[in-house]
Amino acid sequence: MNTSGKILAAVAAGIAAGAILGILFAPDKGSETRRKINEQGKKLADDVKDKFSKGKEKFSQFKEDIEKTVKEKVEEFA
Incomplete structure (x- = not known):
């Protein structure tokens, strides 16, 4: 994987981790959190x-x- 691909993968992983942490710390009911x-x-x-x-x-x-x-x-060479 080239450098830009690695950076893109890291950014995507960071966004996903941030979204999951945001959902886990939100004051929602368990069923709503699981749905999200x-x-x-x-x-x-x-x-x-x-x-x-x-x-x-x-x-x-x-x-x-x-x-x-x-x-x-x-x-060409033949």
Whole structure:
């Protein structure tokens, strides 16, 4: 993972931790707190899936670009 990816992951983890701590220390009933934590967990899971999907797409495009470049260079030297 490159540096910007690590920074983005750390920021996302910090936001999630802050949200969870905020919910835990809020003066709500237990059932309301559990509901909020469940919602935040689902949102975080969706965000992670989305970022993973985008990263996978970028990697696939990068791989295709490399394969194309290698093929062109092989044909150029052949």
